[in-house]
Amino acid sequence: MASVYTYDGSKTLAHDLAKYIIAQQDNALQNGKRFNIAVSGGSLLKALNAGLIQDPELKSKVEWSHWHVYFCDERIVALEHEDSNYGAFKKQVLDPLLEEDGALGPTCYAINESLVGLSENDRIAAEYETLLPDHFDLILLGCGPDGHTCSLFPGETHEYLLEETQKRVAWCHSSPKPPSDRVTFTLPMLESAQALAFVAEGASKQPILERIIEGHDTSLPAGLVTENYQSAVSWFVDEAAVKGVSVKRETYSSH
Numbered sequence: 001m002a003s004v005y006t007y008d009g010s011k012t013l014a015h016d017l018a019k020y021i022i023a024q025q026d027n028a029l030q031n032g033k034r035f036n037i038a039v040s041g042g043s044l045l046k047a048l049n050a051g052l053i054q055d056p057e058l059k060s061k062v063e064w065s066h067w068h069v070y071f072c073d074e075r076i077v078a079l080e081h082e083d084s085n086y087g088a089f090k091k092q093v094l095d096p097l098l099e100e101d102g103a104l105g106p107t108c109y110a111i112n113e114s115l116v117g118l119s120e121n122d123r124i125a126a127e128y129e130t131l132l133p134d135h136f137d138l139i140l141l142g143c144g145p146d147g148h149t150c151s152l153f154p155g156e157t158h159e160y161l162l163e164e165t166q167k168r169v170a171w172c173h174s175s176p177k178p179p180s181d182r183v184t185f186t187l188p189m190l191e192s193a194q195a196l197a198f199v200a201e202g203a204s205k206q207p208i209l210e211r212i213i214e215g216h217d218t219s220l221p222a223g224l225v226t227e228n229y230q231s232a233v234s235w236f237v238d239e240a241a242v243k244g245v246s247v248k249r250e251t252y253s254s255h
Helices: 010-031 043-056 085-098 122-129 156-162 187-191 201-216 221-228
Strands: 003-007 034-040 066-073 073-075 138-141 169-172 180-187 196-200 233-238
Touching: 003 010, 010 034, 010 043, 010 138, 010 196, 010 233, 034 043, 043 085, 043 138, 043 196, 066 085, 073 085, 122 169, 122 180, 156 169, 187 221, 196 221, 201 221, 201 233, 221 233
Parallel strands: 003 233, 034 066, 034 138, 138 196, 196 233
Antiparallel strands: 073 180, 169 180
16 A cells, blocks of 8 residues: 655655655665666655755755666756756756755756757657666656646546556657656656655645545556555655545654
């Protein structure tokens, strides 16, 4: 069964999420020299900033020089574009690290920007796949109000992504949210991860979390991931996101 950790606000959520990430980091570095992590965009990145960079108790425990950071989905736009997940990660994590005297940041892997706008979207996806490690120690995921995660969307238009069994990265076209062209991890990539953690905050997520956590709705990509890989899955949510949802109230610290 997937773990669900519930918090009264963003600050406590970010703190415990950071503790969870550091635990995954430490476990990975016991077994090797690198920590392979993939991240999504959106509000998740603000939580990483708050927990891993701003939190005085935890920031010294992050071994950034051993981090290898990938993006579990990316919009096919220039890296400095406002919709770029890499660009958002740079703003929330890389730039603040640069401001710290002597701080050594992580190694990041972005899409090939030189191919953007050349109708080479399949090639961008295939090339990004070649950069991926054999396994991920942790993949950090978001969940949209429609139940999408990565750029795996519900509905017939995007069934081809959920049915993909060979590619680890695929081109998502006709995204219901702009930009319409993206690359995304597929289910085989998520399945192979050591740990998967969703972050969802706010009342707008409540109806979808009710369907996923209480209703076990596998028609929603985030629900499908939660059900199929539940032993590896943790959810970090705030009270507003699970208001009225039948879930045991616990935190990662108390687990």
